Amino acid sequence: MRRELSHIVLIATVFLLAVVSISPAKIIRVDDDADADFGTIQAAIDAAEDNDTVLIAPGTYTGDGNRDIDFKGKEILVRSQDGPETCVIDCQSPTNSGLQTVHLQRYRGVHFHSGEGSGSILQGVTITGGSAPGNEPGGGILCDGASPRIVDCVLRGNRARRGGGIGLVKSAAQLERVTIVNNTAADGGGIGYGYNRLDASTALFVRCVVAGNHAEYHPRYGGEGGGVLVEGYARFVNCLIVGNRAGYRGGGISSRMFEQSCSFENCIVWGNEQGLELYGDGHQVSTSSSHGAIYVSNTVIQDEGQGEHISDPEQGLHGNWFSSDPCFVQPGRWESNGTPDSWLDDVWVDGDYHLQSQAGHWDSDTAGWVVDDLTSPCIDAGDPNSPIMYEPFPNGGAINIGAYGGTLEASKSYFGTPLCETIIAGDINGDCKVDFEDLAILMRHWLQSAGQMPD
Ligand SMILES: [Ca+2]
Numbered sequence: 464m465r466r467e468l469s470h471i472v473l474i475a476t477v478f479l480l481a482v483v484s485i486s487p488a489k490i491i492r493v494d495d496d497a498d499a500d501f502g503t504i505q506a507a508i509d510a511a512e513d514n515d516t517v518l519i520a521p522g523t524y525t526g527d528g529n530r531d532i533d534f535k536g537k538e539i540l541v542r543s544q545d546g547p548e549t550c551v552i553d554c555q556s557p558t559n560s561g562l563q564t565v566h567l568q569r570y571r572g573v574h575f576h577s578g579e580g581s582g583s584i585l586q587g588v589t590i591t592g593g594s595a596p597g598n599e600p601g602g603g604i605l606c607d608g609a610s611p612r613i614v615d616c617v618l619r620g621n622r623a624r625r626g627g628g629i630g631l632v633k634s635a636a637q638l639e640r641v642t643i644v645n646n647t648a649a650d651g652g653g654i655g656y657g658y659n660r661l662d663a664s665t666a667l668f669v670r671c672v673v674a675g676n677h678a679e680y681h682p683r684y685g686g687e688g689g690g691v692l693v694e695g696y697a698r699f700v701n702c703l704i705v706g707n708r709a710g711y712r713g714g715g716i717s718s719r720m721f722e723q724s725c726s727f728e729n730c731i732v733w734g735n736e737q738g739l740e741l742y743g744d745g746h747q748v749s750t751s752s753s754h755g756a757i758y759v760s761n762t763v764i765q766d767e768g769q770g771e772h773i774s775d776p777e778q779g780l781h782g783n784w785f786s787s788d789p790c791f792v793q794p795g796r797w798e799s800n801g802t803p804d805s806w807l808d809d810v811w812v813d814g815d816y817h818l819q820s821q822a823g824h825w826d827s828d829t830a831g832w833v834v835d836d837l838t839s840p841c842i843d844a845g846d847p848n849s850p851i852m853y854e855p856f857p858n859g860g861a862i863n864i865g866a867y868g869g870t871l872e873a874s875k876s877y878f879g880t881p882l883c884e885t886i887i888a889g890d891i892n893g894d895c896k897v898d899f900e901d902l903a904i905l906m907r908h909w910l911q912s913a914g915q916m917p918d
């Protein structure tokens with residue numbers, strides 16, 4: 464009898480599990496008008512279950528319920544309907560010029576702190592006006608003991624003591640096509656790792672743009688890592704770290720490593736600046752490693768002479784890199800606001816980081832190809848073993864360096880005039896002839912399979 468009962472319980476349990484597992488994933492709509500399921504992003508997340516999608520209508524979202532957003536550990540996709548240009552989370556934190564005044568209430572965009580993994584996805588939103596309370600890291604987003612995926616987002620105009628755009632503590636977050644621009648912190652203007660050398664983060668950044676962020680120098684602290692402050696492991700693939708400023712050292716990247724290392728593949732580190740008259744080092748990269756290292760491959764790092772590209776190239780930097788102007792269509796820039804001696808009131812002007820090409824670069828404004836007078840050395844200069852993915856023909860048979868490498872917006876390969884309009888079978892690189900170069904590309908990739916293409 465007891466045995467039969469346990470069978471019944473078992474069958475009932477299996478049935479219940481089956482019912483639960485086949486309950487279809489829901490799409491929960493957020494809009495600030497009355498027709499939507501919910502008026503705030505947090506209310507929609509609170510109602511969501513694993514595998515659901517929270518779909519955010521275009522608009523600017525402010526106030527409680529639309530800031531300090533908490534996924535609560537759920538494996539859900541929270542995404543905008545039409546992308547980050549039209550879906551803005553404005554945290555409206557107070558913007559006093561002093562870095563962090565303790566008594567003022569501050570709000571982040573999203574705070575991941577419940578062990579979220581790669582099944583928790585934030586996609587297609589802009590987060591601005593965020594600020595971390597007190598000395599906590601992560602002004603726009605903080606991942607604390609959580610490793611979500613953050614895709615197609617823009618983090619702009621946020622601030623924190625460390626990691627103005629995003630802070631990472633014990634996190635293996637994956638950021639893909641995230642633009643981290645014009646954020647401010649004492650250390651790590653754009654990206655800042657948390658204060659934990661033992662449980663270091665291991666984040667992955669793919670096709671991210673880290674531009675125009677500022678690590679502010681204060682008389683007793685700060686000013687390190689204008690774009691990125693890494694204190695742990697990090698891997699950057701096809702990323703740009705450009706036009707950032709550090710009041711003290713490491714205009715682009717400051718790496719404080721102990722046993723850890725970080726790597727840069729197919730990246731550009733260019734046009735970053737360190738303190739004006741301070742005693743720091745490393746306009747582009749500053750390393751204060753004792754055992755760790757930075758590994759670079761197929762990466763451009765600006766060299767301004769006198770070894771100013773990096774504080775200690777002998778100790779800190781390994782691999783292959785070169786220093787040539789990447790020939791962006793239009794680099795971003797700082798306007799001095801009439802006070803060239805002070806950075807604090809400067810205004811960042813966005814750039815266009817497509818690469819110039821005599822065979823054409825993608826122009827987002829006209830949604831067409833524009834031919835330039837010169838061709839960037841970054842075109843086809845990425846890792847020859849990297850998949851070319853969506854690069855349009857002629858793509859040289861090799862991925863481009865930079866944030867558009869491998870995408871439909873990759874600048875085209877130029878082999879001299881006239882441009883070849885006809886595709887010849889076997890012409891892999893697109894130079895209008897079939898020869899040993901095509902064979903070499905073929906052999907390099909012989910028996911590779913594309914596997915699952917990323918989004
Ligand atoms: Ca290419």
Ligand SMILES: [Ca+2]
Binds near residue numbers: 890900
């Ligand atoms: Ca060819």
